[in-house]
Amino acid sequence: MALERDKHSAQRALLTLQETQLLELYRRMVLIRQFEEKTAEMYARGKITGFCHLYAGEEAVAVGAIYALYDKDYVLSTYREHGHCLAKGADPKVVMAELFGKITGISKGRGGSMHLFDPDLRFMGGYAIVGGGLPIATGLGLSVQYNEGPEVVCCFFGDGALPQGAFHESLNMASLWKLPVVFVCENNFYGMGTMVQNAICQEELYRFAEPYKMPGVRVDGMDVLEVYGATMEAVARAREGDGPSLIEAVTYRFRGHSMSDPAEYRSKREERIWQERDPIKNLRRRMLGERHVAEARLGDIEAAVAREIEEAVKFADESPEPSVDELGTGIYAGS
C-alpha cells in the first residue's frame, strides 16, 4: 500500500517546531558536513587510510530520521555511516579517533570508517557488506518484540541493497511478524558507478513496500523536515505494534562513492543541480525567511561546530595507537 502522506507536513513542521528544535536540526547537519569536510582533508594528509565513504549532501536523511527517535531506539547503518553515528549523538572526537585508528576511537581503533559501533548509544553498527544491516535490524526488531520493549529499530541502507535477497527476506519477515522496524532507503541514484535504473527493475523504490504489505513512502531526502515528518509517522506505527514501514529518501552524495572515486560517471551539470538543493542551505534559507531566526544564531552554531571539529582532530591526533596487547582482546575464538 502506498502511504497517503500529507504533503504539507514539512511546512507545518517548519512553522510548529520550536526554534530550539530547528536550530538543533541545523546544528546536527552542520556538524556532519564539517566533520566530512575535515575527514577529506585528513585523508588527503594521510592521517586516515583505508576505505572511506563520505556522507556530505545526504545529511537531511540521517538527521531528519534520527530526530524522530528516542535515545533508547536503535540505529543501523552502512559503510557510509559517519553521519548516522554523529546524528545518533556520538562524540565527534571518538569518531575521528576511530578514523585515525586510535585506541580512543569508538571501536577502539580496530573498526575504521566502515565499522563504527556503540551499543550504549544504541548505534548498532555500520556494515561494509551491502545490505548487511537489514537482517540484523530485523533480528533486533524481533528481540524488542519478544522482550515487549518499547524501542524502535531504524535501519538505513542504500539503493544498492534493494536487489539483494537480504532486503526481501528482511521486509517479508518484519511484515509477517509486525516487527518495530523503520527501513530507510537512501536513494542517491548510484551504487558505486552504477545508476539505479541499470540495476533495479522498479525505480520507484518505495513501491517495494507493496508486496510486503507495509506502508511505503517517497520523501525529499534534501528536506530534513520532510524526512522527520515521514519518520515520525513510521515510528509511531512501529511503537503501536503495527509493524514496519519503508521510507525512500531521494538524495544525492556530493562526492564520489569513496575517497578514491573521482565520480566521472556523473555530469558536472547534474552535480550542480543537486548542490543547489543542498539540505543545509535549504533549512538555513527557510529558517531565516519564514521563521525569522537571527542569522547570528546560525553563525554561532557554525563557529561552535568548527571549534568542536578542530578539537576532535587534535584529540584523534594526540591519542595513542592501540598497543600490541590489544590484538587478542575483543575477538571470538573457538575452543
Ligand SMILES: Cc1ncc(C[n+]2csc(CCOP(=O)(O)OP(=O)(O)O)c2C)c(N)n1
Ligand atoms: C554484498 C556486497 N556486494 C558488493 C559490495 C561492493 N560494494 C560496495 S559499495 C557498493 C555500492 C552500494 O551502493 P548503495 O547501496 O546504493 O550505497 P551508497 O554507496 O549509494 O550509499 C558495492 C556494490 C559489497 N560491499 N557488498
